[in-house]
Amino acid sequence: MKPIFASALVATVIFSSSAAHAQSAQATPAASKPKPYMNMGRNATPAEVAAWDIDVRPDFKGLPPGSGSVSKGQGIWEQKCASCHGTFGESNEVFTPIAGGTTKDDVKTGRVASLTSEKQPQRTTIMKVATISTLWDYVYRAMPWNAPRTLTVDETYALVAFMLNLSEVVPDDFVLSNKNIAQVQGMMPNRNGMTQKHGLWTVKGTPDVKNTACMSNCAQHVAIGSVLPDYARNAHNNLAEQNREYGPYRGVDTTKPPLSALPAAGMMMVSTASAAAPKAAGPADLFKKENCSACHAPAAKLVGPSIADVANKYKGVANAQAILEKKVKAGGAGVWGAIPMPAQPQLSDADNKTLVQWMLNGGK
Amino acid sequence: MSERTKTTQSLGNPNLIRKAPENFLSQETIAEINQHGADETRRGFLRKSFMAALGGVGAAGSGLALANPQGDPAILEKQIWQTTLGKNVATEPYGTPSIYEKNLIRRESPGLTRVSAASVAFTPLQGLFGIITPNGLHFERHHQGWYNIDPNKHRLMINGLVKNEKVFTMNDLLRLPSVSRIHFIECGANTGLEWGNVAVPTVQYTHGMLSCCEFTGVPLSTLLDICGADLKKGKYILAEGGDGSGMTRTISMEMALDDVIVAWGMNGEMLRPENGFPLRLVVPGVQGVSWVKWLRRLEVGDMKYATKDEAIHYIDLMPDGLHRQYTSIQECKSVITTPSGGQQLFDKGYYNVSGLAWSGRGKIKRVDVSFDGGNNWRTARLETPILTKALTRFNIDWVWDGSPTIMQSRAIDDTGYVQPTIRQLRAVRGTRSIYHNNAIQSWKVDTNGEVSNVQVG
Numbered sequence A: 001m002k003p004i005f006a007s008a009l010v011a012t013v014i015f016s017s018s019a020a021h022a023q024s025a026q027a028t029p030a031a032s033k034p035k036p037y038m039n040m041g042r043n044a045t046p047a048e049v050a051a052w053d054i055d056v057r058p059d060f061k062g063l064p065p066g067s068g069s070v071s072k073g074q075g076i077w078e079q080k081c082a083s084c085h086g087t088f089g090e091s092n093e094v095f096t097p098i099a100g101g102t103t104k105d106d107v108k109t110g111r112v113a114s115l116t117s118e119k120q121p122q123r124t125t126i127m128k129v130a131t132i133s134t135l136w137d138y139v140y141r142a143m144p145w146n147a148p149r150t151l152t153v154d155e156t157y158a159l160v161a162f163m164l165n166l167s168e169v170v171p172d173d174f175v176l177s178n179k180n181i182a183q184v185q186g187m188m189p190n191r192n193g194m195t196q197k198h199g200l201w202t203v204k205g206t207p208d209v210k211n212t213a214c215m216s217n218c219a220q221h222v223a224i225g226s227v228l229p230d231y232a233r234n235a236h237n238n239l240a241e242q243n244r245e246y247g248p249y250r251g252v253d254t255t256k257p258p259l260s261a262l263p264a265a266g267m268m269m270v271s272t273a274s275a276a277a278p279k280a281a282g283p284a285d286l287f288k289k290e291n292c293s294a295c296h297a298p299a300a301k302l303v304g305p306s307i308a309d310v311a312n313k314y315k316g317v318a319n320a321q322a323i324l325e326k327k328v329k330a331g332g333a334g335v336w337g338a339i340p341m342p343a344q345p346q347l348s349d350a351d352n353k354t355l356v357q358w359m360l361n362g363g364k
Numbered sequence B: 001m002s003e004r005t006k007t008t009q010s011l012g013n014p015n016l017i018r019k020a021p022e023n024f025l026s027q028e029t030i031a032e033i034n035q036h037g038a039d040e041t042r043r044g045f046l047r048k049s050f051m052a053a054l055g056g057v058g059a060a061g062s063g064l065a066l067a068n069p070q071g072d073p074a075i076l077e078k079q080i081w082q083t084t085l086g087k088n089v090a091t092e093p094y095g096t097p098s099i100y101e102k103n104l105i106r107r108e109s110p111g112l113t114r115v116s117a118a119s120v121a122f123t124p125l126q127g128l129f130g131i132i133t134p135n136g137l138h139f140e141r142h143h144q145g146w147y148n149i150d151p152n153k154h155r156l157m158i159n160g161l162v163k164n165e166k167v168f169t170m171n172d173l174l175r176l177p178s179v180s181r182i183h184f185i186e187c188g189a190n191t192g193l194e195w196g197n198v199a200v201p202t203v204q205y206t207h208g209m210l211s212c213c214e215f216t217g218v219p220l221s222t223l224l225d226i227c228g229a230d231l232k233k234g235k236y237i238l239a240e241g242g243d244g245s246g247m248t249r250t251i252s253m254e255m256a257l258d259d260v261i262v263a264w265g266m267n268g269e270m271l272r273p274e275n276g277f278p279l280r281l282v283v284p285g286v287q288g289v290s291w292v293k294w295l296r297r298l299e300v301g302d303m304k305y306a307t308k309d310e311a312i313h314y315i316d317l318m319p320d321g322l323h324r325q326y327t328s329i330q331e332c333k334s335v336i337t338t339p340s341g342g343q344q345l346f347d348k349g350y351y352n353v354s355g356l357a358w359s360g361r362g363k364i365k366r367v368d369v370s371f372d373g374g375n376n377w378r379t380a381r382l383e384t385p386i387l388t389k390a391l392t393r394f395n396i397d398w399v400w401d402g403s404p405t406i407m408q409s410r411a412i413d414d415t416g417y418v419q420p421t422i423r424q425l426r427a428v429r430g431t432r433s434i435y436h437n438n439a440i441q442s443w444k445v446d447t448n449g450e451v452s453n454v455q456v457g
Helices: A003-021 A046-052 A071-086 A104-111 A132-142 A154-164 A181-185 A283-289 A307-313 A320-330 A349-360 B003-010 B025-037 B040-055 B171-174 B203-207 B220-227 B253-258 B422-429
Strands: A066-068 A175-177 A221-226 A269-271 B155-160 B166-169 B179-186 B210-219 B236-241 B250-251 B261-266 B279-283 B295-301 B331-336 B349-358 B362-370 B392-400 B407-412 B440-443 B451-456
Touching: A046 B155, A066 A071, A066 A154, A071 A154, A132 A154, A132 A181, A154 A175, A154 A320, A175 A181, A221 B440, A307 A349, A307 B003, A320 A349, B155 B220, B166 B171, B166 B220, B171 B261, B179 B261, B179 B279, B179 B295, B203 B331, B210 B349, B220 B261, B220 B295, B236 B253, B250 B253, B331 B362, B331 B407, B349 B362, B349 B407, B362 B392, B407 B451
Parallel strands: B155 B295
Antiparallel strands: A066 A175, A221 A269, A221 B451, B155 B166, B179 B210, B210 B261, B236 B250, B236 B295, B261 B279, B331 B349, B349 B392, B362 B407, B407 B440, B440 B451
16 A cells, blocks of 8 residues: 555656646647536626726727816816826826926827927826827726725816816817817827837737847946945935845945945946957037936936036136036035935046036037 | 956955854843843853854854854854744744844835835845745735725626626636646836936845746636637737726737736735735736736727826837837846845855846746856856746856956847847937836945946946
8 A cells, every 4th residue: 555655646746746847828728628617607787897897998989978178177176186286287296297298289290299308307197198098097997096986977077178278288168078089189299109019019029129148258348337326325224124134145234334435445447358448429428328417408407407507507607617527526415406416436537527518518 | 557456456455354243142132131131141141152253253254263162152052942942833823934034025115106005015036035936025016005805795807899798706716727827027117217327226126026926816718718708809808907096908819818817826825915815817928017906807809998007107218209008028137136236245255146037928048147247258057947937046156256346147038039238228218218127237246245236338
């Protein structure tokens, strides 16, 4: 008895583990086998389907009849939406803004021009959305945020009308309904701004990038382009407490001084080839490469001041070049607001000089 | 003199690298001293333990120079767990990790979102082993908060282009023939903060919207079969969640019939509420937002649905101003998890460098690792199992000589696709995307052993 039992057990274990690792993708049983479970589940009643089938498609299948005016929408907005989204849909406090960044020209072309502009700091909902059904569906199914699915059909029409009015798509006296919604679709500012031509929808799709698996001498010069600024060192709290307290890899105590303050730190570049020097780039390239563009735009305020504002402020200031070179290298705060400018110790003196000259010249 | 030579010389400072003092007092001893004070016996014990710990400072690796020539107090002293009675069985009826593992938990990234009901809690990849994510550490991402849904009241409806529109209870579903498969799930926004520049310190925050579990459930194809889905007209399926956001995503019929699972099990237990209890969709290889949680409805249709999270979010802004909709597949990617950003090496010498690789298009074929910022590469060991659309663990030997090092890993999948550099990705997609960043990650080890997140080039 005993040996038989043991060998049977071994066989079972081997069989089941190999089956598990193979992860057979046979989703459907072979057609020839009987399917004894085919009557499982029960038929849904029409009322049940109606209660749950609330989605609205781009061809407006699923859209219930109804209507709502801009002015009615404004009233509901102020009561139920403005606390999160701002009076004019401009708020960035809780979620990204709803309105802004679109123009009357966009309504004509169906392409939102500001999507290609560096001046536009945020992508708003109306800048992105191509199909009005998407707006209607989401407001109805999931809004207000803390009390989803409490809006009526007419309230939803009114709110969508108000949002489109905020974006200058429909006039103040507009009434949106199931009858005219297809026409309004023809005015959506970004209706032509979408593509589905890419390789990321199916497993067999073609990837964007073709890299090669080079094994040796692949990069003559390895330069670090971006590091976490020292002021952000402890922004995620003490990393020592987010790692195991034993073992070879422990967490760094981020309550202690930053890396750059420690001896032998500041290794911003590791040369892997003796003679290879980086190619000289123009100041605009340098600006991008050094990630200055993450915080500074040519003419609009982002996290930091625009290049134009900096140029204006230092116009006619003696030693402006020297002052700014020092500031770029060491970082600072207070001149343009509370958010500090991180130090840029990786910048060579020559690059620093080039960048500051270029900025003082208004980015030219 | 090159930069490399300069810093290698600065290693001459013996104070730079220190062996970490071990936690030389047990929790029990600390509690005892707090309660009863330190009498002579306890003082003597403290002195000895402290000297032993100090003895480790500056000494190299396992060849520890002992302060006490007799040997290690961890061996010589009787420990409390050797001399007293331990706890009863079932004291922890479901079980919790050791109190010494309390640091490895899901964490939010401060400032990422203003409201925690529409936020992310990241998996602590820096401390995990193998490929399976423990259920308590599986990353969370909700759009309108989570509920503990009563499974007795949960229903799955299948409607649209089917012969019979049907309703299934959990009792029905658990009776159906089930499968169990191991798959990774990755949020489309994973590593999204790094498109522009380095933004967060650790692998938990760069890559932690990634988990891998054994999911159990009924193949979606079985349910479509039962309902008599119209496979000629029905090219798309809308999956809808039962949460406040009624999360909705379009799935292609091709995938639905291939390997999509309507799942209730996760690593041998029911799904956790934060991960969709009692029912979620598993869409292997596709970004997490399509793995609809608290799944309540599947509709078979003849066109894509353009729901909010495929028409406004989870879309990629291309440099020409066009948005890409319905981007779904998570392409081949890898990351070194140990050592990784925010960690500290206390000594030179041998290390096992380990990480994870995965591809939404199939199996991992190879992973290469570079210790010089991508100039030279060595092929890592792949650990089994190597499964399709699942995490694969890799390991490679490394002897750290104390010089500054930039580590990278580069995965290749069985389609031949080679994980790209961030520079290559940006060349196509620009810098203003949020989603689908699968670039090679770089970690810098400084001369003092501190590992930090950097971008090369």
